[in-house]
Amino acid sequence: MTNEDLYSYVPDPLWERFKKGDQEAFAQLYNEHIDNLLLYGMKTIRKEQVVKDAIQDLFVELWRSRENLQSVRSVPLYLFKSLRYKLFRENKMRMEVPSASIPAYPSLLDSSIEMLILQREEECSHREKISHAIRQLPCRQQEAINLRFYQGFSNEQIALIMDINYQSVINLIHKAILQLRKHLGYILTLLIWVISIV
Amino acid sequence: MSEIEELLQNDDFVRWVLGPDEASQRYWEGWLRQHPDKAGIFQKAQELVRYLHGSEQRDADLLKQKNIAPWLWDRINEEIKAGAPAGRVVSLHPSRTHRPKTLLFFRWLGAASLAGLLGAGGYWFYHRDRHLPPAVSPPLAGLTVKASGRSALECINRGNTPQRVHLVDGSLIILGGNSSLHYEKFLQKDKREVYLDGEAFFDIATDAARPFYVHARGVLTQVLGTSFRIIARKEDKKIIVAVSTGKVAVGAEHPGTTNKVPEYILQANQEVVFDASLRATGRMPVTDTGLVAKPDLPEESFSFSDVPVSTVFRKLSDVYSVKIVYDEQQLSKCLITVSLDALSFEEKLALVCKVLGVQYREEDYQIVIEGKGCQ
Numbered sequence: 001m002t003n004e005d006l007y008s009y010v011p012d013p014l015w016e017r018f019k020k021g022d023q024e025a026f027a028q029l030y031n032e033h034i035d036n037l038l039l040y041g042m043k044t045i046r047k048e049q050v051v052k053d054a055i056q057d058l059f060v061e062l063w064r065s066r067e068n069l070q071s072v073r074s075v076p077l078y079l080f081k082s083l084r085y086k087l088f089r090e091n092k093m094r095m096e097v098p099s100a101s102i103p104a105y106p107s108l109l110d111s112s113i114e115m116l117i118l119q120r121e122e123e124c125s126h127r128e129k130i131s132h133a134i135r136q137l138p139c140r141q142q143e144a145i146n147l148r149f150y151q152g153f154s155n156e157q158i159a160l161i162m163d164i165n166y167q168s169v170i171n172l173i174h175k176a177i178l179q180l181r182k183h184l185g186y187i188l189t190l191l192i193w194v195i196s197i198v
Numbered sequence: 199m200s201e202i203e204e205l206l207q208n209d210d211f212v213r214w215v216l217g218p219d220e221a222s223q224r225y226w227e228g229w230l231r232q233h234p235d236k237a238g239i240f241q242k243a244q245e246l247v248r249y250l251h252g253s254e255q256r257d258a259d260l261l262k263q264k265n266i267a268p269w270l271w272d273r274i275n276e277e278i279k280a281g282a283p284a285g286r287v288v289s290l291h292p293s294r295t296h297r298p299k300t301l302l303f304f305r306w307l308g309a310a311s312l313a314g315l316l317g318a319g320g321y322w323f324y325h326r327d328r329h330l331p332p333a334v335s336p337p338l339a340g341l342t343v344k345a346s347g348r349s350a351l352e353c354i355n356r357g358n359t360p361q362r363v364h365l366v367d368g369s370l371i372i373l374g375g376n377s378s379l380h381y382e383k384f385l386q387k388d389k390r391e392v393y394l395d396g397e398a399f400f401d402i403a404t405d406a407a408r409p410f411y412v413h414a415r416g417v418l419t420q421v422l423g424t425s426f427r428i429i430a431r432k433e434d435k436k437i438i439v440a441v442s443t444g445k446v447a448v449g450a451e452h453p454g455t456t457n458k459v460p461e462y463i464l465q466a467n468q469e470v471v472f473d474a475s476l477r478a479t480g481r482m483p484v485t486d487t488g489l490v491a492k493p494d495l496p497e498e499s500f501s502f503s504d505v506p507v508s509t510v511f512r513k514l515s516d517v518y519s520v521k522i523v524y525d526e527q528q529l530s531k532c533l534i535t536v537s538l539d540a541l542s543f544e545e546k547l548a549l550v551c552k553v554l555g556v557q558y559r560e561e562d563y564q565i566v567i568e569g570k571g572c573q
Contacts, residue, residue: 042261170207
């Protein structure tokens with residue numbers, strides 16, 4: 001990875017306060033990023049305990065080594081990259097597990113009320129299918145989708161986080177979109193068509 | 199690479215869809231003017247990004263319900279304090295009850311309010327400072343409730359302070375300033391329906407058999423049990439529906455048509471804005487997270503300890519604007535201790551009657567209590 005992208009001479013003020021030992025700044029860093037880190041962790045490795053342990057280690061180590069940490073340009077980029085490193089260090093087996101055998105992350109279909117509304121609405125059931133289709137994607141594609149379309153990272157930042165080159169990110173996103181189209185077939189076309197005439 | 203995908207791979211495009219600002223808005227509007235032939239593709243790409251984001255958002259909301267963050271923060275602090283890694287076996291079986299509440303934990307609570315100014319959770323504080331009423335307000339203070347015909351009620355909030363309106367099904371509506379609400383006292387048998395002019399936050403009790411409808415200046419919102427805000431002020435020339443939890447279906451009610459198929463299904467933290475001619479902007483992530491934060495009005499307490507039953511009936515009658523008829527002489531000596539919080543009107547009434555050993559029935563849009571009571 002190129003250090004230029006991660007570290008900077010324009011330091012993040014909250015990060016600087018934290019480096020000086022400000023406990024409230026530390027708590028604030030945690031509060032700002034914990035939900036996104038948990039979601040990203042669960043998308044990357046679908047084992048809650050592994051994710052929780054990795055995040056716990058990450059923040060404990062951050063606090064203990066705060067004085068020696070560099071200034072960073074993008075705190076989330078730094079945290080995501082560090083978390084990913086920990087997740088894979090602690091879960092080397094993951095790559096060998098085919099995605100189909102991994103129990104699906106708690107589905108959103110568990111509320112009967114939501115189901116009722118869904119059943120009323122044809123279009124909505126299509127959306128549910130797309131949600132389902134995303135969960136069928138290989139882990140790395142899901143990870144890339146989460147980073148790009150939820151966390152809002154650029155392709156270059158995703159390359160840094162996932163430790164792959166820029167072109168590989170483009171390919172991952174490309175494959176994910178192709179896969180979604182394949183899984184969904186006409187539904188996606190229909191959905192897009194319906195949306196475009198509204 | 200298809201043209202749609204080119205947009206999906208464009209960082210600036212994705213960034214704009216996820217969080218538009220003035221500069222990017224200008225840029226992409228300009229782009230669209232220069233490429234009118236690509237309008238269709240543009241819209242499809244935009245909708246796909248929103249969809250992908252929405253799908254991830256739902257997973258995020260579900261995960262948040264597990265409330266892992268505070269627990270994990272405690273673990274982190276314990277480990278930092280202990281100066282050595284905490285055993286993983288312990289972390290598999292969290293026991294909040296035996297954990298001493300550390301100073302750092304309270305610090306976290308304080309910091310949470312600061313951090314919150316930036317994050318979604320903390321809008322709450324910002325909101326409280328700006329709009330919220332004094333901590334204690336008597337029931338229905340500032341709210342005018344008028345009978346409208348025999349069976350309907352009209353609640354008008356002429357002040358600036360939000361006011362609670364309790365419906366008999368257990369739903370709570372927080373009516374904004376200068377707003378009014380119109381509904382059937384006992385709601386309907388097959389549906390629940392209210393009419394809003396102005397602004398309100400709805401926290402609707404779940405009842406899958408009776409959908410809840412809100413009519414607001416030509417926009418119909420349909421839910422089964424969820425919370426959301428509607429802003430439909432005449433002077434605004436627009437109508438906003440923003441969802442806090444669950445799902446709602448929203449659509450324009452075109453006069454003369456019976457077509458009630460909702461146009462949009464909104465999920466938590468999504469909104470749709472209609473202009474004066476009821477054209478909608480499309481489904482978007484909420485722009486002002488304050489809209490979807492539940493207003494922090496003090497809870498109405500329905501706990502009674504050794505009070506005359508008339509006090510309980512008066513409270514119920516005040517809060518739900520429903521007349522309760524009973525024989526005061528016969529029941530005047532009955533003292534009652536009961537907690538009715540978190541129950542619907544009917545459940546409250548049933549419980550009180552059970553305690554007293556009396557029956558109630560609904561007659562002519564009133565409640566009639568019958569029986570000897572405690573004597």
